[in-house]
């Protein structure tokens with residue numbers, strides 16, 4: 012079965028074509044049109060701009076996806092209309108939520124039009140479940156249930172108890188900012204580029220025991236609470252207060268207005284940023300690891316599953332692995348390849364395959380739901 016999958020839930024326009032057979036998957040094309048340049052100057056996603064970009068990008072990347080599917084080696088495409096090749100598609104999958112409502116609707120309406128033209132059914136997909144099921148992509152994981160899933164992205168931070176594919180219970184979630192949202196906001200405070208996660212990760216790895224040490228200590232919000240909820244807005248605020256407590260010269264240099272500053276003042280501010288990135292990342296990892304391990308033990312799970320953009324973080328992946336090996340060595344640990352942690356159409360195709368029985372031709376049933384729960 013060949014699935015054409017669409018995701019426009021946030022700021023990436025994604026289309027993938029995935030061939031699925033006996034729960035194994037072959038990626039025929041995976042196109043992601045990033046909107047980073049558009050949102051960069053705002054330090055976060057602007058929904059109206061994202062919507063406009065999705066509308067512009069979808070027809071372009073659909074064509075690209077179909078061309079790649081026909082010519083996986085990238086040979087020149089000769090047919091006058093790549094849409095003729097859309098006949099290989101059996102099913103259309105689209106993210107219906109959760110996400111930014113105006114953005115979701117662009118994908119949903121595009122999928123409906125395509126389904127009408129090609130006379131195909133649609134499978135509506137939950138974006139959070141797709142982040143979890145991205146783990147089923149490369150190999151058929153011999154997952155044993157129950158499992159604990161931690162989904163950490165720009166829009167969500169949820170701990171989910173999974174009893175089977177399609178059977179989920181949210182144990183806890185963030186009460187304010189999502190983990191990725193916090194990293195994006197911290198990056199903005201420090202004058203770094205959007206999205207914050209990758210750059211914070213890069214700068215954190217440059218942090219070593221240095222001559223200049225700010226000895227920054229940030230809070231680990233809710234780490235000792237018994238529930239499985241999270242809160243990251245306080246972490247961001249602590250970064251802001253610490254930044255504001257620096258001398259005007261340091262602040263100026265951090266934000267890269269370096270004229271009139273000495274080289275050592277500029278150097279000092281670089282070290283401040285590296286230390287702050289290291290401590291922010293570590294504070295977040297400490298909370299995520301502690302609560303996930305606690306849930307895993309409490310529910311005696313057999314598998315721990317990670318997903319979402321923040322799960323692309325190298326240090327987080329490493330520290331989770333070490334902690335699981337040490338504390339619950341019999342548990343399996345599943346985490347997608349970093350490129351399938353951040354938003355992509357492939358994971359939507361995988362989720363649609365497992366929900367293929369829900370495919371419908373009643374297109375008026377397919378609606379965007381910004382606050383859809385897993």
Ligand code: KG4
Pocket residue numbers: 021163164165166167190191192194195206207208209212319320321322323324325352353354
């Ligand atoms: O899953 P995703 O692509 O989109 C949503 O569904 O929100 O996640 C995007 C988030 C952003 O906040 C971004 O800063 C974060 O994932 N992110 C990372 C890394 N790569 C992306 N955070 C930490 N380390 C990374 N390497």
Ligand code: ZN
Pocket residue numbers: 138142164165319320353354
């Ligand atoms: Zn996502």
